[in-house]
Amino acid sequence: xxxxxxxxxxxxxxxxxxxxxxxxxxxxxxxxxxxxxxxxxxxxxxxxxxxxxxxxxxxxxxxxxxxxxxxxxxxxxxxxxxxxxxxxxxxxxxxxxxxxxxxxxxxxxxxxxxxxxxxxxxxxxxxxxxxxxxxxxxxxxxxxxxxxxxxxxxxxxxxxxxxxxxxxxxxxxxxxxxxxxxxxxxxxxxxxxxxxxxxxxxxxxxxxxxxxxxxxxxxxxxxxxxxxxxxxxxxxxxxxxxxxxxxxxxxxxxxxxxxxxxxxxxxxxxxxxxxxxxxxxxxxxxxxxxxxxxxxxxxxxxxxxxxxxxxxxxxxxxxxxxxxxxxxxxxxxxxxxxxxxxxxxxxxxxxxxxxxxxxxxxxxxxxxxxxxxxxxxxxxxxxxxxxxxxxxxxxxxxxxxxxxxxxxxxxxxxxxxxxxxxxxxxxxxxxxxxxxxxxxxxxxxxxxxxxxxxxxxxxxxxxxxxxxxxxxxxxxxxxxxxxxxxxxxxxxxxxxxxxxxxxxxxxxxxxxxxxxxxxxxxxxxxxxxxxxxxxxxxxxxxxxxxxxxxxxxxxxxxxxxxxxxxxxxxxxxxxxxxxxxxxx
Amino acid sequence: xxxxxxxxxxxxxxxxxxxxxxxxxxxxxxxxxxxxxxxxxxxxxxxxxxxxxxxxxxxxxxxxxxxxxxxxxxxxxxxxxxxxxxxxxxxxxxxxxxxxxxxxxxxxxxxxxxxxxxxxxxxxxxxxxxxxxxxxxxxxxxxxxxxxxxxxxxxxxxxxxxxxxxxxxxxxxxxxxxxxxxxxxxxxxxxxxxxxxxxxxxxxxxxxxxxxxxxxxxxxxxxxxxxxxxxxxxxxxxxxxxxxxxxxxxxxxxxxxxxxxxxxxxxxxxxxxxxxxxxxxxxxxxxxxxxxxxxxxxxxxxxxxxxxxxxxxxxxxxxxxxxxxxxx
Numbered sequence: 001x002x003x004x005x006x007x008x009x010x011x012x013x014x015x016x017x018x019x020x021x022x023x024x025x026x027x028x029x030x031x032x033x034x035x036x037x038x039x040x041x042x043x044x045x046x047x048x049x050x051x052x053x054x055x056x057x058x059x060x061x062x063x064x065x066x067x068x069x070x071x072x073x074x075x076x077x078x079x080x081x082x083x084x085x086x087x088x089x090x091x092x093x094x095x096x097x098x099x100x101x102x103x104x105x106x107x108x109x110x111x112x113x114x115x116x117x118x119x120x121x122x123x124x125x126x127x128x129x130x131x132x133x134x135x136x137x138x139x140x141x142x143x144x145x146x147x148x149x150x151x152x153x154x155x156x157x158x159x160x161x162x163x164x165x166x167x168x169x170x171x172x173x174x175x176x177x178x179x180x181x182x183x184x185x186x187x188x189x190x191x192x193x194x195x196x197x198x199x200x201x202x203x204x205x206x207x208x209x210x211x212x213x214x215x216x217x218x219x220x221x222x223x224x225x226x227x228x229x230x231x232x233x234x235x236x237x238x239x240x241x242x243x244x245x246x247x248x249x250x251x252x253x254x255x256x257x258x259x260x261x262x263x264x265x266x267x268x269x270x271x272x273x274x275x276x277x278x279x280x281x282x283x284x285x286x287x288x289x290x291x292x293x294x295x296x297x298x299x300x301x302x303x304x305x306x307x308x309x310x311x312x313x314x315x316x317x318x319x320x321x322x323x324x325x326x327x328x329x330x331x332x333x334x335x336x337x338x339x340x341x342x343x344x345x346x347x348x349x350x351x352x353x354x355x356x357x358x359x360x361x362x363x364x365x366x367x368x369x370x371x372x373x374x375x376x377x378x379x380x381x382x383x384x385x386x387x388x389x390x391x392x393x394x395x396x397x398x399x400x401x402x403x404x405x406x407x408x409x410x411x412x413x414x415x416x417x418x419x420x421x422x423x424x425x426x427x428x429x430x431x432x433x434x435x436x437x438x439x440x441x442x443x444x445x446x447x448x449x450x451x452x453x454x455x456x457x458x459x460x461x462x463x464x465x466x467x468x469x470x471x472x473x474x475x476x477x478x479x480x481x482x483x484x485x486x487x488x489x490x491x492x493x494x495x496x497x498x499x500x501x502x503x504x505x506x507x508x509x510x511x512x513x514x515x516x517x518x519x520x521x522x523x524x525x526x527x528x529x530x531x532x533x534x535x536x537x538x539x540x541x542x543x544x545x546x547x548x549x550x551x552x553x554x555x556x557x558x559x560x561x562x563x564x565x566x567x568x569x570x571x572x573x574x575x576x577x578x579x580x581x582x583x584x
Numbered sequence: 585x586x587x588x589x590x591x592x593x594x595x596x597x598x599x600x601x602x603x604x605x606x607x608x609x610x611x612x613x614x615x616x617x618x619x620x621x622x623x624x625x626x627x628x629x630x631x632x633x634x635x636x637x638x639x640x641x642x643x644x645x646x647x648x649x650x651x652x653x654x655x656x657x658x659x660x661x662x663x664x665x666x667x668x669x670x671x672x673x674x675x676x677x678x679x680x681x682x683x684x685x686x687x688x689x690x691x692x693x694x695x696x697x698x699x700x701x702x703x704x705x706x707x708x709x710x711x712x713x714x715x716x717x718x719x720x721x722x723x724x725x726x727x728x729x730x731x732x733x734x735x736x737x738x739x740x741x742x743x744x745x746x747x748x749x750x751x752x753x754x755x756x757x758x759x760x761x762x763x764x765x766x767x768x769x770x771x772x773x774x775x776x777x778x779x780x781x782x783x784x785x786x787x788x789x790x791x792x793x794x795x796x797x798x799x800x801x802x803x804x805x806x807x808x809x810x811x812x813x814x815x816x817x818x819x820x821x822x823x824x825x826x827x828x829x830x831x832x833x834x835x836x837x838x839x840x841x842x843x844x845x846x847x848x849x850x851x852x853x854x855x856x857x858x859x860x861x862x863x864x865x866x867x868x869x870x871x872x873x874x875x876x877x878x879x880x881x882x883x884x885x886x887x888x889x890x891x892x893x894x895x896x897x898x899x900x901x902x903x904x905x906x907x908x909x910x911x912x
Binding site: 092094095096097152178179180206287310311359360361362363393418420422475477502503 | 721722723724725726727728729730731732734735
């Protein structure tokens with residue numbers, strides 16, 4: 001959005017007249033080029049004409065909380081939408097903190113879209129409940145439907161996918177990631193008609209059943225525009241090689257299992273196929289990896305910008321050898337099987353790295369636990385100065401280490417540290433981890449997302465409130481000493497949008513200290529804190545434009561509010577709340 | 585635009601201007617009484633400033649008390665109890681899991697709640713042995729279910745190809761995170777593959793009456809009732825310490841051979857009988873249906889005392905029709 005244009009409109013004394021004589025058609029054409037949602041929201045507030053022009057020209061709508069608005073309101077305001085992104089349940093539902101059948105069902109949206117958005121092309125859902133019937137309705141109701149992406153959704157089976165494959169003649173994207181799907185069989189893949197050729201993105205990496213390989217091979221061969229292919233673990237190396245021959249143009253590849261025994265000839269064929277993949281930017285999969293076959297990949301790694309090894313239990317030497325061949329890496333996800341030595345290799349080989357995620361291979365400590373420590377993280381920070389996004393699961397950390405890390409990498413925008421044992425102090429000094437997060441918020445002025453862990457007192461939250469001026473998302477668990485902590489955050493962070501808290505000693509005083517702030521936020525989640533029903537009722541009464549929902553669990557004290565979810569909404573209280581959700 | 589009543593539709597600070605929709609305030613509001621004001625201002629004794637110093641004091645002793653350097657890999661002994669955290673209130677450590685293990689986690693409030701949580705993600709009878717506290721808390725560490733399930737499957741690999749010493753067999757049901765739909769990971773791996781390599785697995789829980797700690801067994805490693813039954817007899821005869829279970833999980837790779845001795849669990853001669861819960865939630869006697877049908881409908885196993893399995897005809901008689909036991 002060109003800020004100059006807006007300024008001209010305001011600065012000139014005849015701003016009103018100028019705006020009203022500006023032809024709508026021109027304005028709409030110009031606004032069609034504005035893509036960012038924030039910018040579009042700004043545009044819509046300028047004046048009535050701009051509001052109208054913006055709403056007519058909007059083709060993509062992003063709804064971060066499906067209950068903040070109703071489908072009727074959306075279709076009334078934006079008549080020409082072709083692409084919708086919807087997010088449903090609170091994020092902690094990914095970790096089983098939200099009981100099943102909570103809601104966020106796509107059905108009521110689809111019914112309305114079916115009537116008003118006949119030209120709907122794209123639907124991207126995150127944490128929504130989607131039934132097979134909904135998928136079938138989707139497939140049959142929108143003749144131009146092109147792209148379906150489901151992330152962390154539930155409620156559907158592979159039958160729903162079969163409906164999509166059978167009926168969506170213009171499908172370009174089918175992206176099934178990490179869902180709670182009832183995987184009945186792989187036959188859905190065979191439902192793509194033989195004359196269907198438009199597919200560009202196919203991701204079924206997280207489905208477990210076999211698909212018919214010949215059908216897959218034919219599909220890949222005839223879809224000449226395919227540039228993203230992520231297959232599941234059941235696809236063998238030999239089959240992968242055949243797929244690569246059909247689709248050397250792939251930009252993103254997710255392999256199947258990298259384990260099957262190969263003859264020498266098969267191995268060199270595989271290597272040759274990878275050699276032909278010159279466009280590969282993203283590589284993932286590699287589950288069940290036999291390290292001896294990794295070198296087959298090397299020729300394809302030259303242009304890799306994103307390498308997702310979070311399903312591959314690699315050791316440090318194997319990772320080191322692989323990274324030598326990936327000079328352009330910007331994003332890397334690994335399992336902590338690579339240990340600190342592997343992280344040192346990352347520091348040495350990936351100077352352009354911007355994002356690192358280290359996942360735990362043994363989160364429940366059932367084996368002999370190694371994993372990564374603070375030294376690995378420090379090593380990465382010395383080598384990868386451009387690092388701005390980190391997700392790090394570890395079992396020990398020190399305040400001094402974090403201070404060093406952020407000194408090396410002051411540009412963090414996303415800092416998510418998970419010390420896996422709750423309430424664990426600095427293991428060397430035995431002090432709380434307050435100073436670590438103080439260093440983070442003081443040094444990283446661009447910080448937008450923060451997840452804290454370890455033993456933390458209210459001091460951490462004082463620092464956050466005082467210094468984290470750009471913070472938008474904060475995740476807190478097992479931390480803080482009193483209401484004061486949360487009050488500091490709510491009284492500080494001006495850009496806070498999402499606050500999610502579990503198992504902290506924050507009660508009603510804390511909850512209510514932010515009541516004016518919640519309307520400028522997307523949502524607040526508090527579970528297993530010290531909030532009571534009375535506190536929630538008070539909040540609901542004072543702030544009628546907020547939905548204050550409490551989830552009750554059986555057998556607990558009725559005055560305690562176990563799980564509280566507060567969010568702003570123009571749609572009023574939910575009409576589809578299940579019995580265990582009380583809207584106050 | 586700070587503070588503007590926002591709507592998600594605009595992302596960020598977007599607003600529906602021009603009076604979008606009337607808002608009905610939800611539900612009934614109770615009147616706020618004086619009592620509530622007291623509640624609001626002083627409910628938490630933890631808001632008094634002394635508490636924070638006390639907290640730091642506790643923090644130090646907490647650190648000192650609980651941080652024992654266990655060998656080179658720092659397994660932290662979790663000996664915190666509820667009284668270390670007075671602000672977590674009077675939700676006490678009376679939870680069953682804390683009492684029967686030598687350790688308790690630091691967040692007993694969520695622990696005791698976790699035990700009564702509807703849609704339990706861990707069965708109450710599987711108790712974490714003295715490991716890290718992270719295994720005792722619902723939804724912690726914050727890892728998505730699909731990743732946890734795939735970690736379980738990673739453990740099941742031919743030992744010759746990949747050696748992964750880090751992932752032992754899961755013994756408690758933390759890996760069962762199907763969001764109330766039963767064994768989430770297991771149902772996705774229902775089909776045993778006969779391709780000379782074990783590529784998909786079907787772990788189900790096994791509990792034996794009288795033993796509080798459950799086990800898990802991979803049904804895809806068996807092709808008949810006899811080997812399964814032998815495996816279970818071996819599992820529950822040996823002691824249930826960690827090392828033994830890891831050892832037996834490695835041995836399982838060798839247990840593919842056909843049965844050589846009749847299983848006592850199957851022929852009715854022992855004081856225990858093997859039962860399973862099927863997809864409909866009913867408890868059935870193991871052995872009546874063909875193996876393939878059993879595999880596709882079994883959700884979990886229970887080794888039940890014969891005396892409790894009342895009303896069952898001896899197995900050697902009628903094979904048609906199902907014998908129904910009382911659901912647990």
